[in-house]
Amino acid sequence: MSFVDRVDAGRRLAARLGHLTQEPVVVLGLPRGGVPVAFEVAQALGAPLDVIVVRKLGVPYRPELGMGAIGEGGARVINQDIVRLARVSESELAEVEARERVELERRARRFRGERPRLSLRGKTAVIVDDGIATGATARAACQVALAQGAARVVLAVPVAPPGWTSRFNETDELVAVETPEPFYAIGESYDDFSQTRDEAVIEYLERAHRGSVASAPVGARDRELTVPAGPVALGGHLTIPEHPTGIVVFAHGSGSSRHSPRNGFVAERLNGAGFGTLLFDLLTDDEGRDRANVFDIELLARRLVDVTRWLATQPGVAGLPLGYFGASTGAAAALWATTDPGARIAAVVSRGGRPDLAAPRLAQVTAPTLLVVGGHDDVVLDLNRQAAALLVRCEHEVTVIPGATHLFEEVGTLRAAADAARQWFARYLLIDP
Secondary structure (H helix, E strand, O other): OOOOOOHHHHHHHHHHHHHOOOEEEEEEEEEOOOOHHHHHHHHHHHOOOOEEEEEEEEEEOOOEEEEEEEEHHEEEEEOOHHHHHHOHHHHHHHHHHHHHHHHHHHHHHHOOOOOOOOOOOOOOEEEOOOOOEEEEHHHHHHHHHHHHHEEEEEEEEEOOOOOOOHHHHOOOOEEEOOOOOOOOOOOHHHOOOOOOOOHHHHHHHHHHHOOOHHHHHOOEEEEEEEEEEEEEEEEEEEHHHHOEEEEEEEEOOOHHHHHHHHHHHHHHHHHOOOEEEEEEOOHHHHHHHHHHHHOOOHHHHHHHHHHHHOHHHHHOOOOOOOOEEEHHHHHHHHHHOOOOOOOEEEEEEOOOOOHHHHHHHOOOOOEEEEEEOOOOOHHHHHHHHHHOOOOOOEEEEEEEOOOOOOOOOOOOOHHHHHHHHHHHHHHHHHOOO
16 A cells, blocks of 8 residues: 555554544644645644654764754753764764754744744654655654653654664554565655655644644634536545635645645635635546546636535625635636526636636636736746736736745745735735625
8 A cells, every 4th residue: 555645644644643632732843844744633633733754863974964953932852872872072062063053943933933842841742754765764753752841752654664663662652554574765665755845844844833624713614525517526625614605616726725724825815805715626536546537627617616506506696706716726616606607606817727727718708817827937927927828807916926936935935925825815815796
């Protein structure tokens, strides 16, 4: 068996950790790849999420050999046997530690910003990574968690080599979903093992901090559901805040809308402004593996229309103004869907989208449309400007976010895009008096 990606791995790992729901848990993701996995675990357990930033202290003339580790809050673990055998002097150890402490603090500030580190004192620290290979970093993290006062330490990973548990004596519990034989590398157990960027780690932590499924605002209705779309059933996530003023349907062409941390971040900004949100997958898992489906704009638009009609009949939603938020090819699908004869879409926002792919229908779009593009996303910016010229029957704007590339991974750029979307929907999603 293999995992689709780190989101899938996190959900399957969380299913093994249900017995921890009665404990005072703090979930700690090892940056970078462990954080998307940890996010899913934290959601499932209803627990707070943080990173555990550790730095190995390598022997000066052989840095791959660890003689200890340090963590935030002054946590320090030294293997005196290695120090003695390697004949490392106190001054050499202090020099290595000072250098690594600077890097540790830099990385902690990068990931967490101004938020304080979550206290582990008296808590069950659930340390999560995307897999175990040698286990050196995970061992250091477990030692640091104990040094920070954790009452119990649980190390949980989606995949580890056979016999991995014999390497750890710092933990109270070890959990792995898979231990394949033979074991070659962590990435062999993932269909998608692409690198997790710092910006993605920051987004996961911000999303967890601002409140996720497990900590929705008082009065909000927040649930996973199955959405009918023609002959298929699609997974979705619906959030309705108390006293909603409208609802925004998210359309993402890759079929990963409800799993996307970027879309999740935007949705939470909209929820905070009083808008309901529906994040759903335009394609089934099997369909999403065929890239041709991702660019089948007519198919995606039909799915979006079907879901929109279904949504308009749901309790608490009927009568609310509807908007579309599209990313990638989903932006083209959103614009195409607004031209359906029965569509009553009040506004559309595209983030880094490809509205040009809806060129045959753009002249028919009447919904006010905002195209948000990164200032450094040169090709897509040009395509958006060309598409805007075809929007002859609706109010429209092209908003350029300075410094942003296609995925809005630069610090602050996704927030700027989300705020632009929030302002656009606040302007046009108005309940009739």
